[in-house]
Each structure stands twice: as C-alpha cells, then as structure tokens.
Amino acid sequence: MSLIVIAFLGGVFTVLSPCILPVVPFVFARSDRPFATERLPLFAGLAGAFALVTGIGVAGLAGAAQLNQYGRWIALATLALFGAALLLPSLAERLTRPLSALADRIVARSQTQGTTRRIASSILLGAATGLLWAPCAGPILGVIFTGAALHGANWHTAAALAAYAVGAASSLAIASSLGKRALDRVKRTLGVGEHVRRAMGALVVLSVAAIATGLDTRLLALIPGTPTNGIESRLVGVLNAKHTPHDARPGARMMRVSMPSTLPVQGRLPSLDGATTWLNTAPLSADALRGKVVVVNFWTYSCINCLRTLPYLRTWSQRYRDDGLVVIGVHTPEFGFERDTGNVKRALANLNIGYPVAVDNAYDIWRAFGNQYWPAFYIVDAQGRVRFHHFGEGGYREAEDAIRQLLADNGKPMPSxxxxxxxxxxxxxxxxxxxxxxxxTYVGYAQAQGFASPQRVKRDTVDTYSLPAQLPLNDWALSGKWNVGAESAVPAAAQARIAFRFHARDLHLVLAPSTDGKPVRFRVTIDGAAPGASHGADIAADGTGVVTNARLYQLVRQSGAVEDRTFEIEFLDPGAQAYSFTFG
Structure with a gap:
C-alpha cells in the first residue's frame, strides 16, 4: 500500500518537471470547457493511456516499443487535427466531409453533439496526450519497473502505475482550473474569446510540430535539472525505509542494524531447491545444512554494492569454516548476461570466491526468502532458524558478532x-x-534517467546523437551512432561516446563486449584530459582500456579532492554494450 500512496504523490509532483511541458498546451487548450463533461474525461483518458502504455512496457510484451512508437504518431496526428480545428474552424468544416467517423467525432462535432459524444471526444484527446506523456518517467517509475522485472507484473504494479497516472492527472486538473480562471478573466476584460481560442489552436499545432521534430527534447536539454526528480528521490527513500520491493543498492548501502543481546528467531531457512545449478559445491539443501551456522548472501556479480561486501564474506568463510560456518552466495541476476553460468563461473574465479554459490536464475530462492535487496545477508543457526538479517552494505561488525554468538551456542567456544x-x-x-x-544511472531506456542529448531516444534503432553545450550535474548524454535498447546502449560505429557529469570518488560502468565476444577498445577522459593518477583499476593512466567480458569496470578513482567532473568514454570499436553507471 505504501508504494501505491507514494506513487500517487510522485505523480502529483510530476507537474513540476520540465519533461511535462510539451503536453501542457493540449491540456490548457480545453481549460475553458465544462469540467464534468470535457476536462474530467480528458484527464481520465490521459491517466488511462499512460497507465496502459507503461504497463505494456513493464509486462515486457513483445512489440511494446513498436506499439508505443505507432501510438505516438497516431496521437500527434489526432492532436494536430484538434489544433487545426481550434485555429481554423472554416478549414475544419471543409475537412469533416471526407474525414472518417472517428475524426468527425473528435473535431467537427465536439461542440454541437450530445454529452456522450463530447465525453468520448475528450477521452480520446486525453488518451492521445497520455501517449505523448508516457516517456516522462521519474525515479518512482524506475522503482516500479525494477519491482516488476524482479517479481513479475502483478496487481501491485498495475495499481502503482495507475496511482502515478492519477496523481499526475490530478495536479494537471488543478493547473487547468487555474488556467480556466485566467482565461475567463481575459475574455471578460478584453472580449477576445475568439482570439484566445485561435491562439490556443496555434499553440497546440506548434507543440505537435515541436514534438514531431524533436525540438522539445533539444529545448528541455537546456533547462537545468528536473525539479521533480529530487522530490521523487526523497519519496523513494521513504520506500527504502519501509522495505518496499526494489533494488536497494543506492538507498541502503550503509544501513545499520543494532545487535540485541539475544538474537530473535525470524523464521525458518527456506528451501534452496530452486537453484538452477550450484558452483563450488554439490547441491545443498536446508536439511543437509542442519547443525551448521549458515550465512546466505544474495548478490549479483556486476553490482558494486555486492562487490564491496565480498572481502567480508571471504574473511568470515576462512576464519570460521573449521568452527562450523557455511557461507552461501545466492547469485540472483539483474542483467541478461548475468544469467550465463559461464559468466558467473568466470566472475567467481576473478573475485577469488571459493565458498558455495547457488545460481538463482529463476528467482526461486529469492522469492522463497521474500528478499527484496542486493546485497542482503541472512544468518541461520544450527537448528535451521533465521536469527539475523541485514540489507545493503554495512553492518559487518554486527553480522560477525551474530555469527560468533550462534557458533558459541552450537558448542564452538569463541575466543575474545x-x-x-x-x-x-x-x-x-x-x-x-x-x-x-x-x-x-541506467543507460537502457527501460530505466534511464537524466538523459541530456538534444535528440529524442529512438528505441531499438540506430540513430545519431550529440552532446549538449553544457552537461548539468548527474546528467549524461550520447554522441555518435547508437542503438539504445531496454537494458543497454550499443555504439553502432567507432568513436561513439558517453559523457556523464558526476560527483564521487569512484565511477564504474557495467560493460560487455560485442555479441560475438570480440573485445572492444575504449578511451576515458576526465574534464577532457587523460585521467592520470585518477584512473580506475580497469584502465591505464592514459585512459585506455579494453572490454573483454561482461562485468563492472572501475574507470575512475579520483586521487585528489572530489569535485564535480565530466567523464567521457569513447569506444574505438563498435559493438560494446553499456548498461549502468555506479559510484563510490
């Protein structure tokens, strides 16, 4: 329920986002109409179309991207027709004769036919507006998308999307009411009702042209930041605190857990039978682990927060193995390449992981635990009871104290x-x-935020992008030929670049080589120069590096004062797959 309430609030605050500016003229063009029969159906159509289109994307239905593109052009044509009718009534009257019944209902008779047809016309115009608004997704929608990807589309997802859409429609309705009052005052004062109507029609037509040509995206790139993103991010923080389903890597990285003197029983060790395969061991079961103290760690090998927990897991496994401790890593993937068992085996070797790892590609163990987080620890006593848990990074001393206490309870004296x-x-x-x-920050369009290239993203299609004149903090952009997919973006030609304005000591980027496995060369700069002493572990001081396998690459570790920097990576060969940025 908390996700639904916060999704509604996130939608309400969407009205503050510059992203929504292109659809405002379509809403204000009907602000002088009656609320019950004209504006309310408009907002209902807007919310419904938005929830439907985003819901199709969340469900991962085949052809969703193409459907959204077709719907966008249909919406633009519908709204252009509406704007022409407002601007030139005589032209609309001549056009209505050969037009289809649909267009006739939308434009020609919207003022002269009965209530039912006026409502239907308004709903259809609202739906067209909703199709254009659908890409205006904020951090809360990213949380909803991630939850759906992890647990499947369900009624919680549908309700959250609907709540987000209703929240945005409600705030637009309030803005429309304020606009109606202003228009009514202008009409009474100046007697220019017809001129106002024509001006609204011209604004609608210009807005359609701007969206169709991508001019709106280029103009929005000049507006610094998105005010609503900060508000939504704080709401997402509330979700973190409530343990609402989502990827906890950003929000829970330093969560602290107080250590009670007596560890409470929190449940039983669930079944481990859902593993796709086991690595470093024969298959393990809850019954076979009885008599051992067990640490179950949920992780995935390209997650930076998960990687930073590994030194502790290795230390605990080595330090207490002879005392009866078993550390189990449950590798539950986020990206498609993490489902490849060969990639996971290679990661275990590179990361020096010798303890048992369950490959949980179907999320069966994840669901059995009711887990929501990467990384997460569950510590189980010798009787198979969960006695301690911790989500995110941190809490290592408390976790080790719990391990030692449970080993002592199992008859293994623990020295001071x-x-x-x-x-x-x-x-x-x-x-x-x-x-x-x-x-x-994700690079694929399914969860991307902060994209600042002047061009609109062409989904699953090769297109040319350019960098903006200025890149605000936490915005990123593409340059050159790219094919942007749902999970990743792929340079379609050499010299394609990604730029990111960031503030952190470390910058990482999840990368994979071309689909045929061919390595891809790249070069990194910081503020236009070679990184020098600030190079990351995976590149040389001159910024050069090679993508050899699918994993997280550390590209920047600042050696001096941490300041706002502009990072650029240029791919010298095509074919690399860029997934997400993380920081440390």
Missing part, C-alpha cells in the same frame, strides 16, 4: 574477538560515502 579491519581493493574497496553525490 577484537575488531579486525577488512580491506578490499579495486572495485571491492570501501566506498567514500561522504563524497557520493551521484546515484546509480
């Missing part, structure tokens, strides 16, 4: 224990939380 520092290197080194001013 002084806190020992666990050190990681490269991507496994501890983050610098005081200087993290940038959040995880």
């Amino acid at each position: 224990h002084d806190a020992q520092t666990v050190q990681g290197s490269g991507t496994q080194a501890a983050a610098d939380p005081a200087n993290i001013g940038s959040d995880e």
